[in-house]
Amino acid sequence: MKRAWHGWWPIIAIGGILMLAVTLNPWSLPWAARWLDVGSPPQKADAVVLLNGGLNSRPFVAAALVHGGWAPKILLNTVAAHPSEISGAIPPFFEINSRALEYGGVSRDCVVRLDSAAQTTFDEAQAVADYLADHPAQRLMIVTEGPHTRRSRWIFQRVLADRPVEIMMFSAPAEGFENENWWRSEAGFLFVASEYFKLFYYGLRYGWLGYKIVISTALMILLRAWFLRRRKLARSRSAC
Amino acid sequence: MQGNHGSVFGWVVSRRTTIVLAVLLVLALFHAVILRFFAWPFQASSSSTPADYFCMHGNELGADGFQTYDATAEWHGKTAGRKILLLLPHASRIVEVGAVRSFEQTCLSELRKRGVPSADVWPIRADALDVWDEARALSEWLKEHPDATVRIGCNPFSSGRLRYVLSKVLGPVDAERVGLATLPDPECRVESWWRSRSGVKEFMYGWLELIHAWAKGDNAHAEMPDAATFQHEIRAQIGEAPR
Secondary structure (H helix, E strand, O other): OHHHHHHHHHHHHHHHHHHHHHHOOOOOHHHHHHHHOOOOOOOOOOEEEEOOOOOOOHHHHHHHHHHOOOOOOEEEEEEOOOHHHHOOOOOOHHHHHHHHHHHOOOOHHHEEEEEEEEOOHHHHHHHHHHHHHHOOOOEEEEEEEHHHHHHHHHHHHHHOOOOOOEEEEEEEOOOOOOOOOHHHOHHHHHHHHHHHHHHHHHHHHHOOHHHHHHHHHHHHHHHHHHHHHHHHHHHHHHHO | OHHHEEEEOOEEEEHHHHHHHHHHHHHHHOHHHHHHHOOHHHOOOOOOOOOOEEEEEEEOOEEOOOOHHHHHHHHHHHOOOOEEEEEEEOOOHHHHOOOOOOHHHHHHHHHHHOOOOHHHEEEEEEEEOOHHHHHHHHHHHHHHOOOOOEEEEEOHHHHHHHHHHHHHHHHHHHHOOEEEEEOOOOOOOHHHHHHOHHHHHHHHHHHHHHHHHHHHOOOOOOOOOOHHHHHHHHHHHHOOOOO
């Protein structure tokens, strides 16, 4: 038994080192961010959904989409109050976004306020689904940073699964990094690495990932038991 | 093979299974101790050495740490003559377009509300895009004030990275003159980070910041075009929709 494991360790170690070398290579690292980015070129939509966060980028991009005539209005959620907001040090996020949109030439009449006090992207998607119940739309364009688009699309497609609405993602430039060099800046590293953790968590919490892990583990245990049984039988035969 | 088997609760199981069960039992019983251990970089308590200056840093959305304005004002009120330093960040686009006040304006206003006169608040024009820029600006200031001791208010989950960056930029002598005052949010404490969603997020970001600082060293940030340039570039990129 021990000898068998000793035989496997070098292969596992070399495989692990090779995998790390490939994964952490500057040639392959951009793929980690590119895979997360599922944004597409702008298309005509019934509304732009401006997700909260990325205040120095997202509202400017959403404003440019409305200004360019790609959509007539912007759906914007309120968010749970930040401690600085509660103390009155900063205005509510809805207000900050609205002012940035105004700078981009979007009047307040074009901004639809969704009073969801959202804490997560899931909450924002749910509020949009509630809005669509009374205001049906065929196409929505979601604005967020590139590495956030894959998880956001997954959430919106899941929450809006029973509605005939097409979800399109538009990637806003991230603050301080690009998909090609994300690991060089702290902001990029935090954004991309945390997105993978969040995708894993969302897969476990809301998706099928948890079941898949349980089923694969059970299969591995069964395979191992079958393999051990076969070896035991072979030994007893050879002993006979 | 005989010696490879043991007995647990009367069942005959292999030694490996016994070890796995024992490990699972230890994990179940001592999970809090183990999870707390993984937060070791963030557990250093606030510096106890006295300081002449309290330093606030952050961005346009507020100062780093929980209820930092209250803590800073309280520290200021304890002894006469104490001063407050503000490490000013780079002016962001939302400040430029007037969507929020600048970090300096927010801090001055919040501290004034709490009884701190503006004359006791000294801004350091760091034009910082990250904590490395802040550390460099503080280093310059410390050189100009060789007898000064400083305490920096921060979120405990950022303290590991902040301490590391300060030690790298300031060097061992000046780093001794700078202590940290960790200002924890009661809803996501380092001692029980796994119990709340925000605690888990802070723990994850704290570790990622630290790993990046260890692995990469000084941060490389991309150009940050101002609001007008950014808007112009974005409009050109997006273009007009077909009629």
